[in-house]
Amino acid sequence: TEQPGMGTAVGGVVGGAMGVAGGATMGVAAASLLIPGVGPVIAAGIIGAALLGAGGAAAGATAGTALEDAVAPGLPHDELYVYEDALRQGRTVVIAVAEDEPQEEAARNVLAQAGAESIDAAREDWWIGLRDAEAEEYTGQGKDFSSEEPLYRKGFESALHPHARGKSYDERAEFLREQYGEDCASDAFKCGYDRGQNYHNALGEKYKS
Known part of the structure; x- marks a missing residue:
């Protein structure tokens, strides 16, 4: 269960992560969604569509062919079940897309400072x-x-x-x-x-x- 005010806190963290991860596309496409029975999710562009589409994580388990075809290259297919499990538990999933290693490291630091749990x-x-x-x-x-x-x-x-x-x-x-x-x-x-x-x-x- 998310604590009171978590949505605002997540919004701030995501804003910071997106700022350092760069890319107007990421900033414009990002959206915060609340899915009944799943919890708040920060989704961005094609990644969000893949994770939250019909038959995807929002349904709880079956990502199917649409998901494997739609997921962005930066999100490894062999990790999708971890994201799905987090969503089923009502946890918040934040995905930041970086264009290079410095941006990736900066985004990781922002998320780590906010107490985010690593995928590992x-x-x-x-x-x-x-x-x-x-x-x-x-x-x-x-x-x-x-x-x-x-x-x-x-x-x-x-x-x-x-x-x-x-x-x-x-x-x-x-x-x-x-x-x-x-x-x-x-x-x-x-x-x-x-x-x-x-x-x-x-x-x-x-x-x-």
């Missing part, structure tokens, strides 16, 4: 929330989760990539090899991939309109 920290929090259940499931099959967790998690997260959602391992085998190399051939990766698909499908059922 958000990803870790997301996994911590799932880890115990996944460990129980994996060890229940007589496997060693403690040593195989990195590959298992990689497989789980790969299933949430827009190009893999709703697809079996065999259907996306070529794509997975291109993205993850030999890691995707391991049993731990495959098991994680299947669980990731189950997770995505469960979210789709939970948040479907």
Whole structure:
């Protein structure tokens, strides 16, 4: 739940971040939106349209083909599930687009000074929330989760990539090899991939309109 006055505070932070991130296009396209059941979101141009469009994060889970085609190059596809999870929790998502490294660093500093959580920290929090259940499931099959967790998690997260959602391992085998190399051939990766698909499908059922 956002604290009172958070919208104003976010507006100020975003204004500062946009100022240093540069680009009139970014400034003009930016908008603050309040989505029932999701929370306040700062969206900009094509990124906002992709995240908030029908079947996207606002719906809770299923980004689909429209999202993978629409997302701007600066927003990695393999991180979309982290943004979606934050939106489902009613958290505020701020995206600043920088034209070069100095602008990127300046934007990061503005956001960090305002107490923004990094994408890496958000990803870790997301996994911590799932880890115990996944460990129980994996060890229940007589496997060693403690040593195989990195590959298992990689497989789980790969299933949430827009190009893999709703697809079996065999259907996306070529794509997975291109993205993850030999890691995707391991049993731990495959098991994680299947669980990731189950997770995505469960979210789709939970948040479907």
